Amino acid sequence: MAMGRPRAFDVDEALDKALTVFWRKGYEGASLSELTSAMGINPPSLYAAFGNKEGLFRRALDRYEAQQGCYIEEALAAPTAREAVERLLCQSASRQCDEGHPHGCLLVTAGLSGGEESSAIREELAERRKAGEIDIRKRLERAKKEGDLPKQANPAALARYISTVMRGMSVQAASGATAKELKQVAEMAMKVWPE
Amino acid sequence: MAMGRPRAFDVDEALDKALTVFWRKGYEGASLSELTSAMGINPPSLYAAFGNKEGLFRRALDRYEAQQGCYIEEALAAPTAREAVERLLCQSASRQCDEGHPHGCLLVTAGLSGGEESSAIREELAERRKAGEIDIRKRLERAKKEGDLPKQANPAALARYISTVMRGMSVQAASGATAKELKQVAEMAMKVWPE
DNA sequence: GTCTTTTTTTAGTTACCGATACATAAGCAT
């Protein structure tokens, strides 16, 4: 049952607005006044709903991964490991250059450096990137067990390599690379695949 | 001939100090008070010598490329293109994890996102990254002419791929990857090489 | 020694950052 005055804004809509600001400007680069004006609310409403800027960012991150990160599990669900990684790289290339939202992956662009006061956020981002790499590694380990990958293949190293290429594509996308260029990178990266 | 009171600090030493601050915190994350205290000077001395924060950063960037970027031309000077790129990737892996300075490449970590007031700096960084890619491409084009690379090889695409892997290694290094891990990435990345 | 030029030190400026105090508004329970 709801008590007290009901909230006048939709939390998820507000998070979407905040997300695009964080995506464009990064964690530190996004100011409270930008965030509140984009969300259409005043600071007290923001603090009541999300605690503080850090809390807001974490909530926006959750929403980002739910909305934008779903292609990763979809790709990894492909029948063969090779096809899974092919989809992963190809989707990364096109998604990161998608018009309609800022270029590059938020987990990379939002905070690689900054002041001491935001170090917790940078660690959070690094952990989430690491989690992505682990998802890939697990898929490759499964493939190895199933005989889908040769015995001499190294799932951990392969996953790290793929993850590294994806992070690099984020940097390139954030500085203006086109989807076509990144797809070419994805294609080349696949030549590493152990036969 | 020197006129007026002589400068009491060494410009290059001060730039080195500023460089390490920018490297650790990024462009926006580095505050003037941190910079001046690291450089051992007061704000007016900084502004008299470098104009403003942006000018200081550009000078620090020049110094960074002169000091840290020299391995790139060294690597590209190798007799064969394959060896050149091998050295490039291997050196990137070890240099970016070197203790004694912050991890990751300054050109990547110092500014991928941020406020509108520092967009010129982000563009400058993107241009310098692009220049690195072009250096690689030119070396590969030369190799193709010399028959060092097969006729069907695509120097532009290959250079972009190598550059992407290097940017990805920066992200990984900045978030705690070890030199050993990145060398393994470099080794895998080389499997793309056209025979 | 005094003038001129430049750097240094001290002490600030304005502007914006993230975060709140406070009074008011809008729902429910009784």
Place this chain on the structure above:
DNA sequence: ATGCTTATGTATCGGTAACTAAAAAAAGAC
């Protein structure tokens, strides 16, 4: 209606950001 609770709008808070005005200090020129 009257509390009770929670959200909202207005107007800030203290702190720190980048940057600078003004005077003292250190050199050469004459």
